[in-house]
Amino acid sequence: MTRKDSLPVTDAHAVKVTGVSRIFSIKKKPPVTALESVDLTVAPGEFVSLIGPSGCGKSTLLRLIADLDQPTAGTIEVFGKTARKARIDQDYGIAFQQAGLLPWRTVRANIELPLELHKVGTAERRSRSTELLELVGLGDFGDSYPDQLSGGMQQRVAIARALAESPNLLLMDEPFGALDEMTRERMQNELIRICAETRAAVVFVTHSIPEAVFLSDRVVVMSPRPGRIRSVLPIRLGGPDDRSEHIREDAAFFDGVSAVRESLHGTPDTGNARGVDTR
């Protein structure tokens, strides 16, 4: 399967969020403003992380982009289309915090699920899933069932499934949130590599400052009640080739972590425990 080369010429944005608000009205309770006049653009191939404390609306924003929810006000464009049209056209792949694999399907059949739903032929499905199994390093596990795999491996299957249709946009809602620190760092390295290979734009929701800094081109810091964008911090850690394991020891990485932390807490970072995960 070749990459979709359907990037519209007229609009250079992968995602364009304009003045979006989302208010949840629950019966007999005051309405909750999850998002208030949020503006955000993501360029094609760009990696953008959304970070902030619980209740800052970062997951809500991702769900709005994925058309799993509709904004109360404002507009969302994905590759110049409405979010709904982009979903129906399958312009994005998505991975949730839970792997969400179907336990009665083999790993391979799970990866092939979106292709199967969209009437891709058996032979093409097979070759694509073989390719993806290699990409996420699970070449020998195609015939296993999800419950025979560890949490990290399941999450890799979910990422492979999200990549199945070669989307130009990848939406990820804390995909590594349930993993241990070691697995998590390894998955981050793999994600950098995968993104370099697929050139997809990524919107990545996370709680972890080092994770956001390590992965992103830009980190969007959000504040809660009401959910707003507090600041957008560009991170310059170099291209995917430079961003290997040693960068986690690099001064630029620590500067990025400090900058995000300062923005999150609204005060300069005085502690000497730099780089420590403050999730």
Next chain:
Amino acid sequence: MRLHFTSARMVVAPLLLGIAVLALWQLAVVALEIKPFVLPGPAAIADQFFGNIDNVWTASAVTGWNALVGLVLGAIAGVLFATLAAVWPVLDELSAPIVAALAVIPIVALAPVLYTMYGAGAETARQIIAAIAVFIPVYLNSLRGFRQVRPVHRELMHVYAASGIQTARNVTLPSSLPFIFTGLRIASSLAVISALIAEYFGGPVGGLGKSITSAASSSNYSLAWAYVLGSILVGLVFYSITLGLEKFVSRHRPTP
């Protein structure tokens, strides 16, 4: 090794217990001179069972067929209504009192009414009674199963812009299969019991229920017990087949 050990324990132990109970039973009947109308010994029952094996077989076939027709019809209706109720919850709310009423009334009590409706010469009444008895557990369990779909799976299908039929086939049905089969397993025994008991209230002769009553009323107690043994076997066959089907469809699932 361990597997052999456990399977030996699972097969041999109940077998030994069964033989011991039968031996004690026979011993008690002989030693205490228990009269056959109180309790015939297992030897006498086995004698009657094998001596009348053709009759027991024919009777089992009649009752078993009624139970099977009821099971199939009731199960189809149960799954179908559960599907409708899952799609339109208002249907579930509307039908809740009726289902509750059906669940508490003894279905076989309807037998005399149905015999007058369909004629005492037809098996229809018995099949309907079995079907109604089957409907309740299948409907309730299927509906519960349809609501067990994990939100992440539902959202995934939404994200993939899957059609209703694709969602049903790939997510809803597989998620709810264990529940549907739990309902079927309960229903399979109910089908046999209902079809058999319904025979006590009239209708054509030839089934297990009628055979038990007529053998007992002609004081042939060992023969009555031979038919009871036949009923137990029919019930076991129904239960085992549904259990086997359940195991087959859920072979790739983690055991809960």
